[in-house]
Amino acid sequence: MKYTIFKKYFPYLLTACVACSSGQSKRPSNEEDKAFSAYTDHFVTALWKQYPSWATRAGYHAYDTVLTLPTPENAVKNKSFLQAQLDSLSAYPLDRLSASQQIDYHLIENRLKSMIWSEDTLKSFEWDPSSYNEAGTFAQILTGRYAPLKERLRAFGKRLQGIPAYYEAAKKQIKDPVPELQALAIKQLKGGIPILSTNFADSIEKADLSAEERKAMLMASENAVKAINNFTDWLSGLRSTHPKSFRLGRDLYEQKFAYQVQANQSAEGLYHSAIQRKNYVHGEMMKLSKELWPKYFGNIPMPTDTLVLIKKVVDTLSVNHASAAGFLDTVRNQIPRLIDFINQKDLLYIDPSKPLTVRETPAYMGGVAVASVSAPGPYDKGGMTYFNVIPLAGWSAAKTESFLREYNHYILQTLCIHEAIPGHYTQLVYANQSPSLIKSLFGNGAMIEGWAVYTEQMMLENGYGGNTPEMWLMWYKWHLRAVANAILDYEVHVNGMSRAQALDFLINGAFQEQAEAEGKWDRVTLSSVQLTNYFSGYHEIYQLREDLKKKDKDAFNLKKFHEQFLSYGNAPVKYIRELMLN
Numbered sequence: 362m363k364y365t366i367f368k369k370y371f372p373y374l375l376t377a378c379v380a381c382s383s384g385q386s387k388r389p390s391n392e393e394d395k396a397f398s399a400y401t402d403h404f405v406t407a408l409w410k411q412y413p414s415w416a417t418r419a420g421y422h423a424y425d426t427v428l429t430l431p432t433p434e435n436a437v438k439n440k441s442f443l444q445a446q447l448d449s450l451s452a453y454p455l456d457r458l459s460a461s462q463q464i465d466y467h468l469i470e471n472r473l474k475s476m477i478w479s480e481d482t483l484k485s486f487e488w489d490p491s492s493y494n495e496a497g498t499f500a501q502i503l504t505g506r507y508a509p510l511k512e513r514l515r516a517f518g519k520r521l522q523g524i525p526a527y528y529e530a531a532k533k534q535i536k537d538p539v540p541e542l543q544a545l546a547i548k549q550l551k552g553g554i555p556i557l558s559t560n561f562a563d564s565i566e567k568a569d570l571s572a573e574e575r576k577a578m579l580m581a582s583e584n585a586v587k588a589i590n591n592f593t594d595w596l597s598g599l600r601s602t603h604p605k606s607f608r609l610g611r612d613l614y615e616q617k618f619a620y621q622v623q624a625n626q627s628a629e630g631l632y633h634s635a636i637q638r639k640n641y642v643h644g645e646m647m648k649l650s651k652e653l654w655p656k657y658f659g660n661i662p663m664p665t666d667t668l669v670l671i672k673k674v675v676d677t678l679s680v681n682h683a684s685a686a687g688f689l690d691t692v693r694n695q696i697p698r699l700i701d702f703i704n705q706k707d708l709l710y711i712d713p714s715k716p717l718t719v720r721e722t723p724a725y726m727g728g729v730a731v732a733s734v735s736a737p738g739p740y741d742k743g744g745m746t747y748f749n750v751i752p753l754a755g756w757s758a759a760k761t762e763s764f765l766r767e768y769n770h771y772i773l774q775t776l777c778i779h780e781a782i783p784g785h786y787t788q789l790v791y792a793n794q795s796p797s798l799i800k801s802l803f804g805n806g807a808m809i810e811g812w813a814v815y816t817e818q819m820m821l822e823n824g825y826g827g828n829t830p831e832m833w834l835m836w837y838k839w840h841l842r843a844v845a846n847a848i849l850d851y852e853v854h855v856n857g858m859s860r861a862q863a864l865d866f867l868i869n870g871a872f873q874e875q876a877e878a879e880g881k882w883d884r885v886t887l888s889s890v891q892l893t894n895y896f897s898g899y900h901e902i903y904q905l906r907e908d909l910k911k912k913d914k915d916a917f918n919l920k921k922f923h924e925q926f927l928s929y930g931n932a933p934v935k936y937i938r939e940l941m942l943n
């Protein structure tokens with residue numbers, strides 16, 4: 362799944378879904394399981410009451426009208442809530458719970474500790490002004506289908522009344538902001554204004570409301586927009602004499618990595634694994650490029666610089682791509698082919714009753730991601746799952762050509778594996794079979810991304826794409842992105858890599874285009890740790906598979922491995938590993 366503006370505020374929503382469960386949930390088998398199950402229900406209900414905006418974004422709408430102010434008093438209340446929950450949790454006997462509940466236990470504990478750590482140590486509420494943005498929550502209310510428009514507008518209007526006080530409180534929290542995040546906050550807050558103004562007003566027009574109600578709503582909207590403009594003006598003028606650096610530094614980085622990725626190794630360990638992988642991939646790409654050279658370049662002498670050689674072959678292969686008009690159909694046609702291949706090779710069970718609908722990304726989702734899977738949240742029972750593909754309409758010829766080359770014949774197949782089948786979409790279908798609200802809300806991003814990356818390689822290993830050197834070379838180039846993301850994140854946040862060094866690494870070491878590399882630099886200055894998810898999850902899943910192969914020898918079965926792995930839901934790979942190696 363790709364990074365979108367709203368994901369920053371709610372990174373766990375898009376990847377979560379227990380809505381369309383197949384009905385066969387495993388009920389707790391003993392008293393302890395039952396007690397723990399009751400506790401988790403209770404915990405989530407209490408969590409929503411404490412964090413109403415989070416509840417709305419998760420699709421739980423009982424607190425839509427409530428906007429909690431970011432005041433120090435509320436921070437104290439949040440902390441005592443988290444501490445009390447941690448105490449309650451510790452009363453349950455971890456080792457006597459079912460496997461699925463043990464994972465839930467770990468996820469809750471990790472999340473609570475992580476939130477306390479954020480409050481006490483990370484303190485991003487002081488230096489990241491972009492965390493004060495409620496546009497995504499308002500959008501959720503406006504575009505949701507959970508209640509009639511009139512009801513949603515009333516909740517929207519009521520909530521909107523809190524915005525002026527919200528930004529007054531935010532101003533008091535911000536100290537020495539990171540300049541990059543300061544600029545991002547201004548940009549995103551301005552970008553979110555239409556949701557509170559024109560989009561809201563348009564919906565008011567359509568709803569059956571009294572003139573008085575309309576007037577009050579429009580007044581609330583006007584005041585909210587004024588407050589946001591006032592806040593962005595204040596932010597624009599804010600000049601700290603010692604602004605915080607966007608670089609997290611070693612200690613904070615290690616700790617954030619531990620909480621967010623929940624990996625088997627440290628961030629530093631993962632960084633070294635990624636370097637090793639990069640070197641291996643370079644070696645493979647060199648061999649494949651040498652093999653392909655005569656086929657595409659005949660007697661022209663081969664460049665002596667291997668990175669130049671690889672880049673030339675990759676560029677030449679990129680000319681093989683879909684037409685702009687046929688792009689969506691090309692993607693659509695891939696889906697049945699992927700399913701046929703998986704069935705024929707017996708790689709894992711694909712539920713035929715859960716087809717995937719391919720469509721152009723709707724305008725309201727923004728044209729950020731090339732492709733994404735949007736799934737209903739845990740509370741959105743009848744919701745549909747879509748495979749969204751970016752519409753190319755209205756693009757210049759040059760932009761279109763560059764895009765089509767980037768997502769060429771080879772890469773596009775990889776993209777469909779990653780996003781759809783057997784990547785993200787298939788993983789979602791499996792996760793829905795063991796519904797756990799906790800796994801859906803606190804799901805592990807590294808496992809989810811890692812699975813998608815792993816399946817790309819697994820499909821190629823089994824011969825998808827004809828096992829040709831072309832397919833492998835292009836896949837390695839694509840795969841190098843995930844590896845480079847992990848290296849870059851660590852280099853920048855811990856080792857202090859400069860922008861020029863980063864661009865050189867991405868362009869010459871990972872064969873990225875200038876624009877892509879510049880975009881990646883921006884992303885690494887605005888986020889931390891998130892970029893390691895892809896490689897960390899991939900690395901651990903692949904290692905687990907190889908370890909199981911060694912352990913089970915002839916009894917190892919790839920299909921069984923995949924199905925069992927996915928049956929645990931959105932859990933950190935390290936816990937799945939414990940359960941599978943046991």
Ligand code: ZN
Binds near residue numbers: 362363779785813
């Ligand atoms: Zn993904």
Ligand code: ZN
Binds near residue numbers: 680762765
């Ligand atoms: Zn072309």
